[in-house]
Amino acid sequence: MRGRVPQGHPAGRHQPAQPGLHEGQAVTSPATVVVAYDGSEDSGNAVRWAAQEAGRRSAPLRVVSVIPPVTFVALPYPDSLNEGVPQEAEKLAQEGAAAAREYGATDVSAAGFMGEPAAILVDQSGSAGLLVTGSRGHRPLASALIGSVAYAVSAHAACPVVVVRGDLGPDAGEGPVVVGYDGSEIATRAVDFAADQAARAGRELRIVTVWFDTTEAAAALTTVTDLRTQLTADAAHVARLAGQRALQRHPQLVVSEVACEGLAAREMLAQAHDASLLVTGTRGHGGFAGLLLGSVSHAVLGGARCPIAVVR
The missing domain is CATH 3.40.50.620 (HUPs)
Structure with missing residues (x-):
């Protein structure tokens, strides 16, 4: 000693x-890097970091966007209210995938979902080697140090989670x-x-x-x-x-x-x-x-x- x-x-x-x-x-087939994207600046930084990491791993990158459904507590609402949400989520994911390609990612896919963001991301982590998210998205209060989704995903994901904070200069x-x-x-x-x-x-x-x-x-x-x-x-x-x-x-x-x-x-x-x-x-x-x-x-x-x- x-x-x-x-x-x-x-x-x-x-x-x-x-x-x-x-x-x-030993070399094994690289597991997919999954990154959450919601159009916010923080999630854009997460896409940039994930694209670079996927390149270092020679791994595929999947961009996932989740939009919660519109609901009204104790009030009836038409099913048509959420008809366009899955398509909007897919469009958002494709936007994130395009950004990932600009950062150098080559093997990129996109998936959009309607649902609870944390639950969907945790489900996606089951087949991932790494899950990447921003520290805050559009929904949490600006004063929050870390968003509820990032915290919940870090606690429950099946794979390691990277929460991207700070300036990626x-x-x-x-x-x-x-x-x-x-x-x-x-x-x-x-x-x-x-x-x-x-x-x-x-x-x-x-x-x-x-x-x-x-x-x-x-x-x-x-x-x-x-x-x-x-x-x-x-x-x-x-x-x-x-x-x-x-x-x-x-x-x-x-x-x-x-x-x-x-x-x-x-x-x-x-x-x-x-x-x-x-x-x-x-x-x-x-x-x-x-x-x-x-x-x-x-x-x-x-x-x-x-x-x-x-x-x-």
Whole structure:
């Protein structure tokens, strides 16, 4: 085990010559990337990100648009009221597909639906390798940090979900892929996903492990150097194990590990200040089994400035 690691400083760094997929890695048929599009600016950013990701994966891209039916509570309404909704949804999806082709996607399909957006997208995730959505669409209030659809899809989708936030400028994808790791099974899957993403994009992988003890006894001992040194060293060891796993998966990756003290969501967001993608599991060791999204992933979804991937 290494000695003390300063708070927020790299616990370790491995820098081989060139990042990327290693020779001889097994190749499987890429699963479809599905992206939600509703005509809003946020969903347009999601289409751009998804088109680029489909290209990196050599995967087909499906643009999905969903328009809810018009309903009136406790009042009868003619069936003809929603006759044109499926056609409008299909038209909207085709618009999104055209935008995806402008961003370089080649294998693109479009599908329009009438129904509840979150439910339709979750259903679409069953046959997808990745589901991409904007952080807000036309319907949620402008003050919402993350739209109800994006949150619901992140909690219930059958595949990893990427919620695209922030400005996708020319340098937006240049930063590292940052992933939180606490040693849990879900966090391990998040590290695998993050390593794959970093390898495809040729980016650094930054693994963040945060320790925080809320017990009164630990709080009373925060001035004891030995205790804090040991806890930080333990966190560094956990992060280092994740780094070794990532390098076994992709030997040419550039991997750094950070061990720090604090609140997990706050520290992850701080470490992702320059990230091209922030990856989190749905829950870690601190989550209740009945919660579909833990407090850390929820806070990260609301606070990140870059796209966020949520892995189940």
